[in-house]
Amino acid sequence: MPGWLEVVIRSVVGFVLICSIGRLFIRKPIGESSALEFSLISIVSIIVAVGSIQLAIPVGFILISIIVWVLGIMSMTYLSTFSKSIRKLFYGKGIPIVKDGKILEDNMKKQHLNTDELLRKLRSKNVFQFADVEFALLEGNGELNVLLKKDKQPVTAKVLNKTVPAIKEPETVIMDGKILDEPLSTRGFSREWLQTELKKQNALVENVVLAQIDEYGQLTIDLFDDQLTVPQPTELPLLEASIKQVQANLELFALDTEKQQTKKQYRWCAEQMELVYEIVSPYTKGN
Numbered sequence: 597m598p599g600w601l602e603v604v605i606r607s608v609v610g611f612v613l614i615c616s617i618g619r620l621f622i623r624k625p626i627g628e629s630s631a632l633e634f635s636l637i638s639i640v641s642i643i644v645a646v647g648s649i650q651l652a653i654p655v656g657f658i659l660i661s662i663i664v665w666v667l668g669i670m671s672m673t674y675l676s677t678f679s680k681s682i683r684k685l686f687y688g689k690g691i692p693i694v695k696d697g698k699i700l701e702d703n704m705k706k707q708h709l710n711t712d713e714l715l716r717k718l719r720s721k722n723v724f725q726f727a728d729v730e731f732a733l734l735e736g737n738g739e740l741n742v743l744l745k746k747d748k749q750p751v752t753a754k755v756l757n758k759t760v761p762a763i764k765e766p767e768t769v770i771m772d773g774k775i776l777d778e779p780l781s782t783r784g785f786s787r788e789w790l791q792t793e794l795k796k797q798n799a800l801v802e803n804v805v806l807a808q809i810d811e812y813g814q815l816t817i818d819l820f821d822d823q824l825t826v827p828q829p830t831e832l833p834l835l836e837a838s839i840k841q842v843q844a845n846l847e848l849f850a851l852d853t854e855k856q857q858t859k860k861q862y863r864w865c866a867e868q869m870e871l872v873y874e875i876v877s878p879y880t881k882g883n
Contacts, residue, residue, distance in 0.1 A: 599651060602651055603648060603649055603651070606647060606648040606649075606651075606655070607648040610644035610645070610647065610648050613644060613662065614640070614641055614644055617637070617640060617666060618637070636665065636668070636669050636672075637669075639665060640662060640665050640666065640669075643658065643661050643662055643665065644658075644662065647661075672686055687736045687737075688735075688736030688737075689736060690733040690734065690735050690736065690741075691703050691706070691707055691733070691734045692731070692732070692733055692734075693707075693709065693714065693732045693733065693734050693740065694726070694729045694730070694731055694732035694742075695731055696730070696731070697727070697729065697730055697745065699714070699726065703734075707734055709734065714726070714740075717739075717740035718732075718740065718742065720740075721740065721741075721742045723742055723744070728744055728745055728748040729742055729743070729744060729745070730743050730744060730745040730746070731743040763811055764811040765811075766808040766809060766810050766811070767779035767780070767782055767783050767808060767809045768806065768807070768808050769783075769785075769790060769807050769808065769809055769815075770790075770801060770804045770806065770807035770817070771805075771806060771807075772805065772806075773801060773802040773803065773804060773805070773820075774801075775787060775790065775801060779809075780809075783809050783813070785809065785813075790807075790815070793815040794807075794815075794817070797815075797817060799817055799819060803819050803820055803821065804817050804818070804819060804820075805818045805819060805820050806818045835876070836873070836876065836877065839869060839872055839873045839876060840873060842869050843866050843869035843870055843873065846862050846863075846865045846866035846869060847862070847863070847866045849862045850862035850863045850866065
């Protein structure tokens with residue numbers, strides 16, 4: 597067999613092996629992998645790469661080496677599932693870097709982390725002032741997880757004691773100019789409805805790169821031609837404005853009438869419209 601053909605065959609087989617191993621063991625981004633995990637996968641990749649061009653190495657030796665390393669990775673993954681101590685051995689454990697608002701310099705030195713790196717990691721978490729941090733933990737993979745001080749944390753509905761509607765994930769109904777029927781029917785819509793909504797935005801299916809239906813049933817699209825401006829959906833904002841207008845009209849009617857009984861009725865109706873607005877408002881915002 598010609599040498600070049602053997603290199604091609606070995607390379608193709610090696611490529612398939614690496615893809616298969618990756619599908620079996622890699623379930624997270626490289627940035628979330630520990631140094632040990634990354635090293636193990638890199639070693640297997642190097643063995644495959646070297647074996648693809650070093651024709652003097654028998655194929656059997658290459659396969660034996662790959663099997664040994666893959667079995668080692670499998671054993672590590674299996675054992676770490678059931679043992680906390682083994683997980684610490686293989687993946688490391690979190691080290692506090694900031695505690696009670698104070699930077700722990702000794703821990704930073706042990707982890708070879710300098711102040712520039714600390715600030716960079718904080719910025720990656722959208723924290724630009726270290727004084728805002730109550731607690732920060734350096735994970736085994738080098739990622740810094742941050743807990744902000746109470747007064748620096750974003751306001752949530754729970755903090756405000758507000759009830760908000762459940763959120764549904766958006767459904768992609770057009771991709772690369774093709775309609776996706778399954779997610780469209782999942783939301784209870786038809787192709788005819790989709791075509792009608794596209795006409796409102798002066799768009800054709802074949803011109804749409806991506807289209808999604810949000811939790812409120814609004815269609816948002818992006819076109820292949822970036823020079824074209826897509827009008828924003830207006831149904832929900834118009835509904836919100838109409839409710840407020842009705843409420844304002846009822847309050848005006850209450851002021852204009854001289855009859856006390858009629859005035860009370862108008863005011864009661866205005867209060868009811870205010871309640872309707874509070875109920876509907878979270879849906880009409882769309883964000």
